[in-house]
Amino acid sequence: MIIGSSDARYFDDYVAAWALLYRGLNCKDIDIEAMQQVLDEICAVVHGNFRYLGWDEERERYLLYPRR
Numbered sequence: 796m797i798i799g800s801s802d803a804r805y806f807d808d809y810v811a812a813w814a815l816l817y818r819g820l821n822c823k824d825i826d827i828e829a830m831q832q833v834l835d836e837i838c839a840v841v842h843g844n845f846r847y848l849g850w851d852e853e854r855e856r857y858l859l860y861p862r863r
Contacts, residue, residue: 796830797848797857804842811841831860 798816800808819833827849837845838861848857 796825796850798830798834799846800842801844801846804844808841812837812845815840827860834860 800812815837816833819836820829830847830849834845834847847860849860850856851858
């Protein structure tokens, strides 16, 4: 999975996003549902432009979440 912002963000935004990501995934198995839940929190608290790309084996391509 690739996680980042779709635009330039301030350093503080990345720090907050990383803290939420680490806290949200620290005690969970890292799967698509867990990543979506954490990313929803990041978008609600920090900024809505954070996304992740996750590889889909069946489609053999990256899927974007959340969609634009």
